[in-house]
Amino acid sequence: xxxxQQEILDIFTRTRALLTGHFVLRSGLHSGHYFQCAxxxxxxxxxxxxxxxxxxxxxxxxxxxxxxxxxxMGGLVIGQEVARQARARYIFAExxxxxxxxxxxxxxxxxxxxLVVEDVVTRGGRAVECxxxxxxxxxxxAGVAMLVDRSPGEVRFDVPAVSLLELSFPTYAADAVPExxxxxxxxxxxx
Numbered sequence: 001x002x003x004x005q006q007e008i009l010d011i012f013t014r015t016r017a018l019l020t021g022h023f024v025l026r027s028g029l030h031s032g033h034y035f036q037c038a039x040x041x042x043x044x045x046x047x048x049x050x051x052x053x054x055x056x057x058x059x060x061x062x063x064x065x066x067x068x069x070x071x072x073m074g075g076l077v078i079g080q081e082v083a084r085q086a087r088a089r090y091i092f093a094e095x096x097x098x099x100x101x102x103x104x105x106x107x108x109x110x111x112x113x114x115l116v117v118e119d120v121v122t123r124g125g126r127a128v129e130c131x132x133x134x135x136x137x138x139x140x141x142a143g144v145a146m147l148v149d150r151s152p153g154e155v156r157f158d159v160p161a162v163s164l165l166e167l168s169f170p171t172y173a174a175d176a177v178p179e180x181x182x183x184x185x186x187x188x189x190x191x
Contacts, residue, residue, distance in 0.1 A: 023186070121150065
């Protein structure tokens, strides 16, 4: 792990976004690790640094954009900070009838280059919804930028994608929890 990766991991640990213990995940599976990106988003100094690092990776990939689109709720804070640092326009998508939509008068100009920014990607569903929104509105997707790829690297988009960190921890069915993990009191933090 390089120094940058260690710094990112330290930020997530310090802000209690990455926890160790015995957790029951939303899926019902058990894990020794739990990740809740909303915890890091409480600390604006951490958000500012993570956005700085993410934007550097976006620029290193040569991705050009004038607008950032983030899906609510998770991508809102990091998306806004990436846009602020890039001096780009910032808009967001939100759920309406369980589907992401652009509301509040948000529109895109034909050919407007848009970077989709997300906090955590596990299967990529919300990011894909945002890609579709950009295209339907006439914009052009520059890429996807995420703080954490929980897939790790298995989620593929049809545009360039960058992540600050790839995290993948083993999970276990309730009847297959290793003895060492089973000895730790279980927590169910929620998503």
